[in-house]
Amino acid sequence: MIELLNVTKRYDDKVAVDDVSFALKPGVVTGLLGPNGAGKSTTMRMVLGLDHPTSGRITVDGRPFRDSPTPMHTLGAMLDAHAVHKGRTARNHLQALAVSNGIPDSRIDEVLALVGLTSVADKRLGSFSLGMGQRLGIATALLGRPRALMLDEPVNGLDPEGVLWVRQLVRSLAEQGTTVLVSSHLMAEMAQTADHLIVMGRGRLITDAPIDDVINRFTRSTVDVRAPQPQALIDAIRKEGGEAVTNDDGSLSFTRIAVERVGELAAATATVLHELVAHHGSLEDAFLELTKNDVEYTPSTQGATQ
Numbered sequence: 001m002i003e004l005l006n007v008t009k010r011y012d013d014k015v016a017v018d019d020v021s022f023a024l025k026p027g028v029v030t031g032l033l034g035p036n037g038a039g040k041s042t043t044m045r046m047v048l049g050l051d052h053p054t055s056g057r058i059t060v061d062g063r064p065f066r067d068s069p070t071p072m073h074t075l076g077a078m079l080d081a082h083a084v085h086k087g088r089t090a091r092n093h094l095q096a097l098a099v100s101n102g103i104p105d106s107r108i109d110e111v112l113a114l115v116g117l118t119s120v121a122d123k124r125l126g127s128f129s130l131g132m133g134q135r136l137g138i139a140t141a142l143l144g145r146p147r148a149l150m151l152d153e154p155v156n157g158l159d160p161e162g163v164l165w166v167r168q169l170v171r172s173l174a175e176q177g178t179t180v181l182v183s184s185h186l187m188a189e190m191a192q193t194a195d196h197l198i199v200m201g202r203g204r205l206i207t208d209a210p211i212d213d214v215i216n217r218f219t220r221s222t223v224d225v226r227a228p229q230p231q232a233l234i235d236a237i238r239k240e241g242g243e244a245v246t247n248d249d250g251s252l253s254f255t256r257i258a259v260e261r262v263g264e265l266a267a268a269t270a271t272v273l274h275e276l277v278a279h280h281g282s283l284e285d286a287f288l289e290l291t292k293n294d295v296e297y298t299p300s301t302q303g304a305t306q
Contacts, residue, residue, distance in 0.1 A: 108143070111143055
């Protein structure tokens with residue numbers, strides 16, 4: 001388990017992380033979200049002991065990560081996949097880490113195969129593409145068979161097949177009991193990967209909740225209907241507490257009522273439907289609503305046209 005308790009980090013007069021507390025549990029994929037400047041990277045660096053909190057406490061398996069006797073077995077991390085020696089080969093890079101952490105050479109071949117880099121294992125890292133560098137970063141994080149895994153923007157530079165592979169990998173590891181934290185700006189991908197969300201803004205914790213709860217709480221689902229004679233249906237829906245709005249194109253949008261109930265009421269009122277479509281809130285909608293007051297960098301649209 002990774003746990004933060006009342007963690008604050010200051011850089012001179014700037015508060016990068018402000019009294020943040022949360023706990024990451026085994027067997028769960030937790031997504032770490034936030035606008036630029038939210039404090040996500042600083043938080044992950046503090047978990048690894050690369051930055052030290054100004055106040056508060058961070059533990060991995062009950063102790064500060066820097067005190068772990070077997071760090072790569074405790075927590076595998078990828079914060080910057082390209083912070084490597086460009087003159088080394090992929091195999092050399094992994095060998096150096098394996099030797100210093102008491103990991104057998106056989107594990108090097110296993111992780112190279114796992115991330116699809118066996119054929120380029122002896123190429124120098126300076127020749128690697130962005131996607132190949134990401135795969136090596138993930139291989140490095142997995143080298144010690146860690147009980148916890150922390151990945152910052154793991155699908156950056158990967159093709160669709162690679163994105164799917166990362167998603168399946170982290171979910172498989174969580175199913176085996178690994179504690180997984182993934183930071184990303186890709187809302188659609190996070191919606192398919194994470195079980196739980198931690199959202200930060202301007203260094204503060206905004207929410208810490210299951211992903212479905214976040215979407216349901218901070219978005220509104222609508223049911224769009226086209227009907228030649230809708231009044232009886234409108235009256236029935238309003239009677240049950242639903243709200244109805246007539247759109248410019250003549251269609252209707254119902255809120256505060258489930259799509260299944262709209263269909264049942266249409267049948268009960270003998271309303272002919274030409275169209276019935278449910279629009280559920282998305283993680284992107286929820287994220288934008290959650291962070292609308294916490295965006296540090298807000299571009300202007302003035303002067304966008306030439």
